[in-house]
Amino acid sequence: MKYHTPALLQEVIDLLDPKPDKKFIDATIGGGGHTLEILKRGGKVLGIDRDPDAIEHVKKEVHSSQFTVHSSGDLVLVQENFNRIGQIAKEKGFEKVNGILFDLGVSSHQLEAAERGFSFEKNGPLDMRMDPNLTVRAFDLVNNFDQRRLNEIFKTYSQEKLSWSIAGAICSARQIKPIETTDELAEIIKEVYRRFRKKGRLHPATKTFQALRVVVNSELLNLKEALPQTLDLLITGGRLVVVSFHSLEDEIVKRFFKHESKLKVLTPKPIGPKDLEIRANPRSRSAKLRAAEKV
Numbered sequence: 001m002k003y004h005t006p007a008l009l010q011e012v013i014d015l016l017d018p019k020p021d022k023k024f025i026d027a028t029i030g031g032g033g034h035t036l037e038i039l040k041r042g043g044k045v046l047g048i049d050r051d052p053d054a055i056e057h058v059k060k061e062v063h064s065s066q067f068t069v070h071s072s073g074d075l076v077l078v079q080e081n082f083n084r085i086g087q088i089a090k091e092k093g094f095e096k097v098n099g100i101l102f103d104l105g106v107s108s109h110q111l112e113a114a115e116r117g118f119s120f121e122k123n124g125p126l127d128m129r130m131d132p133n134l135t136v137r138a139f140d141l142v143n144n145f146d147q148r149r150l151n152e153i154f155k156t157y158s159q160e161k162l163s164w165s166i167a168g169a170i171c172s173a174r175q176i177k178p179i180e181t182t183d184e185l186a187e188i189i190k191e192v193y194r195r196f197r198k199k200g201r202l203h204p205a206t207k208t209f210q211a212l213r214v215v216v217n218s219e220l221l222n223l224k225e226a227l228p229q230t231l232d233l234l235i236t237g238g239r240l241v242v243v244s245f246h247s248l249e250d251e252i253v254k255r256f257f258k259h260e261s262k263l264k265v266l267t268p269k270p271i272g273p274k275d276l277e278i279r280a281n282p283r284s285r286s287a288k289l290r291a292a293e294k295v
């Protein structure tokens with residue numbers, strides 16, 4: 001099973017234009033798909049991910065790949081939250097770089113690993129933490145928040161139309177026993193959809209699961225904190241590339257690019273995947289790439 005297939009790989013590489021001795025920060029290294037392409041072209045990379053599985057995977061991948069990392073400084077890996085990107089870059093000697101990439105969201109590995117609890121398609125514990133050191137799991141939200149707070153989460157972070165009823169069904173179900181698994185939660189949501197005879201293209205649990213994941217991992221807050229730190233790290237002409245997978249993230253990026261006078265926007269409209277890519281990698285379908293250059 002492939003760890004992750006990078007979305008918009010060619011587009012990202014064209015924008016970052018890696019060359020020997022140029023420096024880059026991959027703030028979400030995941031399976032290392034984008035980073036390996038940068039390394040192959042001679043670039044140096046500081047790779048960050050808050051998930052230790054990703055860091056371990058990339059170490060192995062680089063070790064077993066055909067090309068050689070010439071010196072230990074070519075790839076530096078750090079298991080950290082990218083909301084500390086400024087500090088991490090300084091500590092690792094990447095305080096002036098040619099490009100920074102954020103490829104947001106979760107990796108296929110995280111979704112496929114049942115025990116991580118990210119997916120309604122794989123039965124596992126209600127976890128969803130990208131970093132196992134986080135103290136709050138999806139289980140804690142689902143079993144402790146009242147109907148009003150759950151409704152707020154589902155409405156705000158995924159625009160779920162049946163948020164109030166789903167929140168109510170969760171509160172009723174947990175009076176009998178705690179909701180412990182992804183299957184149990186998905187079943188409760190499916191039942192609400194059945195009751196309202198609501199059908200759609202997406203699995204009924206898609207939005208609720210997304211909202212819980214965003215909250216467990218403070219995804220929007222981390223992005224809001226990280227973006228301004230990138231300005232001091234980029235050299236003039238350096239590029240910031242962000243690939244996002246849902247509208248709330250994209251909105252944050254769009255607004256940041258628009259209001260930041262030190263950035264020239266290179267993508268008046270976000271770039272999405274071509275049909276060919278969507279066919280080969282259906283998970284890329286919601287990817288939106290925005291890029292800007294430091295002036």
Ligand SMILES: C[S@@+](CC[C@H](N)C(=O)[O-])C[C@H]1O[C@@H](n2cnc3c(N)ncnc32)[C@H](O)[C@@H]1O
Nearest residue numbers: 006028030031032033034049050051081082103
């Ligand atoms: C879509 S994957 C990246 C895939 C990667 N570009 C590749 O080609 O394989 C997103 C990764 O970002 C990581 N991530 C998400 N939020 C993060 C944060 N705040 N700090 C560090 N890593 C984060 C996740 O753990 C995940 O591994």
